[in-house]
Amino acid sequence: MTTRSWWGWGNVEDAVTPEERRALVERVRAVLPDADLTFHSPPDPASLEVPESRIQPPGEIYSTDPVDRLAHARGQAYRDVTRNLAGDVGQLPDAVARPRTEQDVVDVLDWCGSNGVAVIPFGGGTSVVGGVEPRDLDRAVTMDLQRLDRVLEVDPTSRAARIQAGVLGPSLEAQLKPHDLTLRHFPQSFEFSTLGGWLATRAGGHYATLYTHVDDLTESLRVVTPQGISESRRLPGSGAGPSPDRLFLGSEGTLGVITEAWMRLQEPPAHRAGASVRFASWERAVEATRLIAQSGLYPANCRLLDPAEAFLNAGSAQAVLVLAFESADHPVDVKLARALELCGGGEVVEGAAQQWRKSFLRMPYQRDAMAQHGMITETFETACTWDRFPELHATVTEAATRALREMCGIGVVTCRFTHVYPDGPAPYYGIYAPGRWGGLTAQWDEIKAAVSEALIASGGTITHHHAVGRDHMPWYTRQRPDVFGAALSGAKAALDPQGLLNPGVLTPRPT
Ligand SMILES: Cc1cc2nc3c(=O)[nH]c(=O)nc-3n(C[C@H](O)[C@H](O)[C@H](O)COP(=O)(O)OP(=O)(O)OC[C@H]3O[C@@H](n4cnc5c(N)ncnc54)[C@H](O)[C@@H]3O)c2cc1C
Known part of the structure; x- marks a missing residue:
């Protein structure tokens, strides 16, 4: 029997353990020694003043x-x-x-x-x-x-x-x-x-x-x-x-x-094959990913992590492409071998895919744990054509970095591709910055507005798969x-x- 968290992601029983929390805080402290990482408990829901129902x-x-x-x-x-x-x-x-x-x-x-x-x-x-x-x-x-x-x-x-x-x-x-x-x-x-x-x-x-x-x-x-x-x-x-x-x-x-x-x-699926490839240059990694997306091989996984994302979640200081093929019908090793050829210049590395998978499943729980320590950790995502990607990426990264400097003094912006198409990638950005307890929502809203403007100005979509809702309406109506x-x-x-x-x-x- 599990209990859903009333204030954050998932089940109470699956929230970060004390050891996991300590390790997260230590990692943040190593990069941001001046951050105020005081822990804040969620309020007791019974103590909150809930307005009466009107119906x-x-x-x-x-x-x-x-x-x-x-x-x-x-x-x-x-x-x-x-x-x-x-x-x-x-x-x-x-x-x-x-x-x-x-x-x-x-x-x-x-x-x-x-x-x-x-x-x-x-x-x-x-x-x-x-x-x-x-x-x-x-x-x-x-x-x-x-x-x-x-x-x-x-x-x-x-x-x-x-x-x-x-x-x-x-x-x-x-x-x-x-x-x-x-x-x-x-x-x-x-x-x-x-x-x-x-x-x-x-x-x-x-x-x-x-x-x-x-x-x-x-x-x-x-x-x-x-x-x-x-x-x-x-x-x-x-x-x-x-x-x-x-x-x-x-x-x-x-x-x-x-x-x-x-x-x-x-x-x-009954047949699987996968490998991770490390690249010395981000541009070369993007190029190899484009070639694979356009090759007709259609990998099940083709997740490109930029150096910052790879450092945080896959144990590498260089860009990593996590590749996997699967089929219910036929072996896929030949497809993987051809995809690796298209990665010419990349180096096959062990363990990155496993580490990435483990991090991926824990990310929502860790986001909420770090919010309790006043950290801003959130994502935003888009899609664009390959010809526009270099400029969009530069503009969005610049806008995010500037917004982080203005709102938090310092911060890290990461990027990965969640989906790839023959005509373009779906870049997914991560934001990690020390926030101000009491002002986290307002700080994030400012950052989000700045990056949303940059996405729309650069020809991207305001969302690739997170939908419009109420939050994206100002940009959706322009798109x-x-x-x-x-x-x-x-x-x-x-x-x-x-x-x-x-x-x-x-x-x-x-x-
Ligand atoms: C940690 C995390 C990870 C996520 N990962 C992904 C991801 O990998 N891919 C992705 O696409 N999204 C992702 N999302 C966003 C979200 O999970 C998706 O938008 C999902 O499709 C919402 O499903 P839901 O059942 O929770 O819908 P809700 O959040 O309950 O509703 C979403 C919208 O759909 C409407 N709606 C819901 N059910 C119906 C219905 N039966 N009929 C008509 N309208 C309905 C609601 O009114 C609302 O507008 C993620 C969110 C979180 C928090």
Whole structure:
């Protein structure tokens, strides 16, 4: 039996151990000897002043319990954690609804529509962009979908399954295992996020190439909207006009509640091969990664770590490329050998991949532990074409370094590629800086605004796989074409004429 942390990532039982914490603090002290690393405990949630619920919804699927509402008030970004640590309660949903059936979902939308109450669909609540926060809402119900958690049907011939949207990653995979099939979608937040959340945010899985975005694994969707149910046909492909699924994928709870999806499955991999390659120069490492991305080899892992990221998380002072291939059908050693040829000049190193994997799984817990010591440790991510990458990287690194100097005096910026495409990488940046206890959220917000400006100015996207939410809205509205924005508002008006669903996300709220 495990207990979810109310203020930070994951399970209380899996939080950093005292030894792990000591080692982290020592490592930071070695680099930042002047940082104030005083430890701060999270407040007792029972001691926090929680505003009264303003609504009285009907039936046993609703809860107005203060701790329940607190646990559904925000996501899992660094700024969510720092606000929780500071005891800053902010705005809470007035109730949490936990539908057991699709009819319950319809009933919640009906009741909220009749009473003018906003509805925020909630999967695992791992949003890092303010996607589940009832910010600036008069009254709101958060609809927690985790009771809709079954694999309902498996079609082994087409290798697909009909799955309820509220299922968490581990339960989904456990239900597919007896069929010897897997969705093979593993975002870093896999353990605590849901199928519906992945679909609504167009999540990116762990794999670097090919079928890693949940979009490509989706065969059809069933969505409850305030205007009725939309269910698309199960088809392997279709040229019949714009795709209904593409309208709802990435709609972030603003157009309807995804209740079920038919998802494309795969057999678990049986053949694997991997290696890590160290490069003396970052530019050479980027070039080798581009060649592999364009080679048609499609590695499962192709994670390039810059020297700072490699130093912190893979035990190397030089850039490291972690490569892996896998297949359910055929050996992959030949592919790995060809990829290594494309790394000409790089040196194969032992142990980096294992160390990277270990660090990767602990990162969210360590981020929160360091926040307790007043450190700013957060990430942001983007994607751009290869021709633009050198300039984007220089501009973003410069903007981040300047913002860190101004806000914290000092700090470190790291970069890795999470995904690579034939036409460009998805760079993922890490920020490590000593913050000021009491001002961590405001400091991070300034840094985030500076790097977001740099991303948009350099032709990148405001997000590659973290979604838009409320936090990215100022930059998203500049990134998407204006006429597309108008079309999206039109779709919103047609499906959700009262503007009940997740107001303030993706389309501006009517003034
Ligand atoms: C430590 C950490 C690591 C992460 N790693 C990754 C990663 O590797 N890849 C990645 O893509 N993201 C990652 N994320 C971000 C986050 O996990 C994803 O956005 C994820 O898809 C959210 O799923 P969720 O079930 O938690 O959804 P929530 O956070 O509950 O909701 C996210 C959005 O989807 C909407 N929504 C949720 N369920 C439904 C539904 N059934 N119908 C309609 N709308 C719905 C919500 O209203 C909200 O707008 C990470 C986050 C953290 C904190």
